[in-house]
Amino acid sequence: xxxxxxxxxxxxxxxxxxxxxxxxxxxxxxxxxxxxxxxxxxxxxxxxxxxxxxxxxxxxxxxxxxxxx
Numbered sequence: 690x691x692x693x694x695x696x697x698x699x700x701x702x703x704x705x706x707x708x709x710x711x712x713x714x715x716x717x718x719x720x721x722x723x724x725x726x727x728x729x730x731x732x733x734x735x736x737x738x739x740x741x742x743x744x745x746x747x748x749x750x751x752x753x754x755x756x757x758x
Contacts, residue, residue, distance in 0.1 A: 701758055708751040715744050 694702075718741055725733035 697758060701755060704751050704755050704758065708748060708755075711744055711748045711751065715741070715748070718744070 718737060721737040722734055725737055
């Protein structure tokens, strides 16, 4: 029988799940960047990087919440 999960454990699970989602988005984004770089497509690299800062900030925020949780 599974023992009930604490509120903190449930919150941490959701935060890690969200961080995993953001991580996959970032990996996909940087894979796209790498493809464009290999083809010397400067404008495509710039476009592929659009929003990366926001994703990184989101990941950092999730990790700070986990640290403090």
